[in-house]
Amino acid sequence: MKKIFLFMVVLGVFAATSPAAMADPTTDLKNFQSYFKKKFPTVPFDEYANGFYVLPGMGTYREQWMLYNEFPPLELGLAIGKKIWETPFKNDKTFASCFKNGGKNIAQGYPYWDEATQKVRTAEMDLNDCLKKNGEPEFTDLDKDQNTRVRLAELTAYFYSLSLGQRIKIDVSSLGAIKAYEEGKKYWWQRRGQLNFACANCHMDLAGKNFGGNQPLSAALGHTTAWPAQRLEWGRIETIHFRYMTCNSQIRAKSQKHGSEIYNNLQFYETYMSSGLPLTAPAMRN
Amino acid sequence: MATDKQTKIRTKTQDGVTDVLVLVSHPMETGLRVDPKTKEKVPPHFIQKMSFFLDGKEVASSDLGTAVAKDPLIGIKLKGAKPGAKLKVTWSDNKGESASEETTIS
Numbered sequence: 001m002k003k004i005f006l007f008m009v010v011l012g013v014f015a016a017t018s019p020a021a022m023a024d025p026t027t028d029l030k031n032f033q034s035y036f037k038k039k040f041p042t043v044p045f046d047e048y049a050n051g052f053y054v055l056p057g058m059g060t061y062r063e064q065w066m067l068y069n070e071f072p073p074l075e076l077g078l079a080i081g082k083k084i085w086e087t088p089f090k091n092d093k094t095f096a097s098c099f100k101n102g103g104k105n106i107a108q109g110y111p112y113w114d115e116a117t118q119k120v121r122t123a124e125m126d127l128n129d130c131l132k133k134n135g136e137p138e139f140t141d142l143d144k145d146q147n148t149r150v151r152l153a154e155l156t157a158y159f160y161s162l163s164l165g166q167r168i169k170i171d172v173s174s175l176g177a178i179k180a181y182e183e184g185k186k187y188w189w190q191r192r193g194q195l196n197f198a199c200a201n202c203h204m205d206l207a208g209k210n211f212g213g214n215q216p217l218s219a220a221l222g223h224t225t226a227w228p229a230q231r232l233e234w235g236r237i238e239t240i241h242f243r244y245m246t247c248n249s250q251i252r253a254k255s256q257k258h259g260s261e262i263y264n265n266l267q268f269y270e271t272y273m274s275s276g277l278p279l280t281a282p283a284m285r286n
Numbered sequence: 287m288a289t290d291k292q293t294k295i296r297t298k299t300q301d302g303v304t305d306v307l308v309l310v311s312h313p314m315e316t317g318l319r320v321d322p323k324t325k326e327k328v329p330p331h332f333i334q335k336m337s338f339f340l341d342g343k344e345v346a347s348s349d350l351g352t353a354v355a356k357d358p359l360i361g362i363k364l365k366g367a368k369p370g371a372k373l374k375v376t377w378s379d380n381k382g383e384s385a386s387e388e389t390t391i392s
Contacts, residue, residue: 071307073309073357076311079292
């Protein structure tokens with residue numbers, strides 16, 4: 001009898017302190033960022049916004065990166081994005097009218113949890129929404145139509161450039177936001193694909209190492225600060241969802257759709273993990 | 287994949303030497319690349335000549351070609367260029383297209 005009673009008490013204690021569903025993004029964030037501080041004690045926090053170039057052992061890559069940053073080719077795409085942003089719609093309004101503060105110094109809050117639609121919203125979505133609200137055609141077919149996607153990437157890049165240097169600040173306080181955060185977090189930590197890698201495997205465990213030669217692995221901390229970005233490999237500015245798609249195929253996993261909810265949630269999680277870092281978008285990458 | 291024709295110039299003067307960098311949005315097609323959609327060779331389209339003029343006088347000229355990659359960044363160094371001097375860059379390609387851009391040495 002006493003044994004059964006003791007057992008019930010213990011069970012009760014466990015039920016009360018069950019950590020199962022309750023996520024704590026703040027604790028996650030602290031652990032995530034301190035992991036990198038321990039792994040790379042010589043790298044100052046702000047530097048993580050500059051990608052793998054700042055990690056020890058990446059000296060040669062860094063030298064080349066600094067060289068072509070003197071006149072980065074992304075300036076061409078960025079100029080196109082600027083033109084799209086500034087060209088008025090048929091109703092004489094511009095993109096600036098759709099955003100707080102005319103679009104300046106707000107990108108550090110993207111992506112955000114939209115309580116009204118109960119979904120994570122990215123800058124690309126808000127830009128498309130702006131077009132819709134003003135009777136203009138949206139950027140569509142982003143999976144297949146590279147030209148359209150690149151135009152959107154260039155426009156998004158310009159949008160982010162208006163907030164250059166602002167520190168990432170994502171609100172994950174509401175229940176819906178936490179749920180989306182948890183989905184993104186689950187995707188981040190789950191192994192997938194023929195190579196059976198999780199994002200964490202390459203960008204935490206192997207961060208700073210060179211994967212198979214000439215595939216330097218970036219640290220997850222600071223991942224979203226440079227996006228949209230231009231990779232030398234692509235020769236054009238691209239969206240972060242496109243990078244997620246190519247990352248998936250690199251590990252022989254099925255890519256999700258550009259603009260899919262899971263990528264939105266993944267971006268939500270990833271961006272939150274870089275809280276406090278300054279935006280450097282758009283930037284040059286490998 | 288910049289569709290806009292752009293020619294951007296940057297100059298930096300230090301110790302009497304001016305670094306001139308020119309970034310041109312140009313596909314620089316060699317004529318050997320196969321278009322993945324049409325399965326046909328993309329016709330050659332590349333910059334052939336780029337010339338630099340300082341205050342109207344030609345100071346440098348370069349013959350580019352198919353070995354130069356997309357959106358080329360070409361740099362030259364000038365000695366003795368005074369601040370306020372006019373720098374003009376012109377280029378022409380194999381399709382007869384051309385462009386020119388001007389800037390003042392800072």
